[in-house]
Amino acid sequence: MTKNNNLLFALKYRPKSFKELFGQEVMVQTISNSISSGKIPNAYLLTGIRGVGKTTTARIIAKALNCSKGFKEGEICKEGESCHHCKEISQSNHIDVLEMDAASKTGIDDIRELIDSSKYKPNSAKFKIFIIDEVHMLSKQAFNGLLKTLEEPPIYLKFIFATTEVNKIPLTIISRCQRFDLKRVSLDLIEKNLHEISLKEGRKISKEGARLIAQSSEGSVRDSLSLLEKILNSSTDHAKILNEKDIQSILGFSDKSEIIDILKSVVDGSEKFAIQKIKKLFEEGIEPKSILNDFLEVLYIVNNIKSLQATASDLNISETNYKNALSLSENINLTTLMVYWQIILRELDDIKIVSNQFMSVEMLIFKLLHIKTLPNYEELLKLGYENTIHSSEDSIPEEINISRTKNIQGKRTASDQIKNISQKKPEIEKKILSENNNQEFYSEIKNFEDLVKITSEKRDIQLKHDLVHNVSLINFSVGQIDISFNDRLNKNFIRNLSEKLYKWTGKRWIITLAKKVGDKTINEKIEIEKRSLIENFKKTNSYENFIKSFPDAKLIDILKKD
Secondary structure, eight states, X not given: OHHHHTSOHHHHTOXXXXXXXXXXXXXXXXXXXXXXXXOOOSEEEEEOSTTSSHHHHHHHHHHHHHOTTOOBXXXXXXXXXXXXXXXXXXXXXXXXXEEEETTTOOSHHHHHHHHXXXXXXXXXXSOEEEEEETGGGSOHHHHHHHHHHHHSOOTTEEEEEEESOGGGSOHHHHTTSEEEEOOOOOHHHHHHHHHHHHXXXXXXXXXHXXXXXXXXXXXXXXXXXXXXXXXXXXXXXXXXXXXXXXXXHHHTOOOHXXXXXXXXXXXXXXXHHHHHHHHHHHHTTOOHHHHHHHHHHHHHHHHHHHHHOOOHHHHTOOHHHHHHHHHHHHTSOHHHHHHHHHHHHHHXXXXXXXXXXXXXXXXXXXXXXXXXXXXXXXXXXXXXXXXXXXXXXXXXXXXXXXXXXXXXXXXXXXXXXXOSOOOOOHHHHHHHHHHTTTOOOOSOOOSHHHHHHHHHHTTOHHHHHXXXXXXXXXXXXXXXXXXXXXXXXXXXXXXHHHHHHHHHHSSOOEEEEOSSOOOOOHHHHHHHHHHHHHHHHHTSHHHHHHHHHOTTOOOOOOOOXX
């Protein structure tokens, strides 16, 4: 008993039968039915995130197949009454059930050894079972070595594979297995399990505290048990009910109410209060990355309240936090909210390369405060801009600051001025339509080549020059063009192209500028083809004869005859 008490929670409370396995009801029912009916596959493939019960399920299947007391409706031997097969499988020392870690035994030699042992019948059990954990780690040769045995194994041989990365397993292997995808376990089930285990340990934990642990585990039962064990070990007072505040302090999580207060102060422009709150979180030992993730979670909550009228129960938050988030949602518009979301997402990437992460989070607060001062759509129109300007890098609408800083030569570069998408307001559309009442619209511009051709027909030299020399195509579909560009791109390119496309097609188009590497420019393709023609021609007899006659000559171009 003492030995069992010293076990980690993840091992001590590991399910020993299908009845104890929760959160995977469909899989349990399917496997139970197949075993009861005797329709047992040659191999099982269990996939899912860490800690949802893949290895546990594999052992339970092995027990169900070999239990000497029989298997009926998903039940096997009870605790204390186990047959020797179930007992030995639970202890991982059954002679006919081999558990292998593919992360440490990845090669073809290990698989050959396994296949050689499969030729011998089980010593005492009904089936010889190979459980291979993290099977995606096997080498290509090892997978190939398994193929034949996996497809037509002896009647007494069964395979059970477990993996977190099923996409790395060859399709030839997957097609020979009966696959089961284990789901993330729901918050309610994890929360219930945490309460039950706390009571078994003679401890108490509040509902809010259990919910916080469940949320932190992200659907992994093992993670939730590890966190629970850490929290219970932090206090020797068994009579104390561990609440949400205690758990936040132990795990280094911030209180959502404080994060909501910080965002409210940012929206209200209370710079000093926001920085004081952030510094307080730092002093409490909250990790910067955790703070950023909490910001995103609060923005998600606010968006759901504002857009979907979500309630506190829908969002699994307290009534107090719900009221504060509701108040925040009334003072922030969706555009600003999306801007905040995008900036914080970027900060999560940038924070990895900063030595002082706390400083980086403080600067983020100043950045968010500054965003509030930027002009909105209507203000831009009043200032003379005819375009709604959005974010450049990820094609997600976002208010931006249009740089007014000149470079050393007094000129602005294209990247300073063009930040992404240009779309027309209805009034501007009407204006363009009225100017083109007598013009016949092109029915379609199907591809990038069509676009270049039309600019040539319309004698739009500047636009054609940019499309040919300065634009790299990423994606083209009717109504949307995704491109990257170089610094030589004309500063009014987006505006010009958007207006001309609407004028020529009668439709609105979205032009997206991104940092992704696009296709080569048309001019680059022409240069590549030209160099290829020259190199190929240099290999011909005609070229050799020509050079003999004119040794000082240099081949610089080749023209094709129509």
